[in-house]
Amino acid sequence: MQFLLLARLYRAGGEKFKSNKKIIFCRNFEPFSRMRVLTVTTITDCPTNVFASPPFFCSYALLFPDVGTVVRLVLVAPLLEEWIMRAGLHAWLLQRTAALPALLVCALVFSALHLGAGLMAAMLVFWPGLLFGAIYQRWRDWRLCALIHGLCNLLVIDVCVS
Structure with a gap:
């Protein structure tokens, strides 16, 4: 199952993009290089067939376990x-x-x-x-x-x- 994320991207050094725009990407989609996700929230509308949101008990560590x-x-x-x-x-x-x-x-x-x-x-x-x-x-x-x-x-x- 996949779900969409609404995320604010930051550069690896921690500074925000000048535009500070939020972008949408799928969980199994490769994010841009040399960037990291700092804040993440789920959204429900997606043009492709993906799982809208994770179970309520899933924390960030459980969604993306290392x-x-x-x-x-x-x-x-x-x-x-x-x-x-x-x-x-x-x-x-x-x-x-x-x-x-x-x-x-x-x-x-x-x-x-x-x-x-x-x-x-x-x-x-x-x-x-x-x-x-x-x-x-x-x-x-x-x-x-x-x-x-x-x-x-x-x-x-x-x-x-x-």
């Missing part, structure tokens, strides 16, 4: 988050309380960890947090939760890019 972003979202973040949440907090709570309160508290804390990405991201990850917690309670293996977490993040990247 290798570092993919490694961070698919490998590093799931391993660290699940190690802290499941092997740490969830296991600790299961020793001190019943399964349901432990599951709900961990899902809420998991959501709170994602507040840095915005309130919408925090609300959206509550449900996967419940899923990862249920998986941990069933099999008691945080690495399985990290694997599924990484696959979920990979799915989100795929939805946003395609």
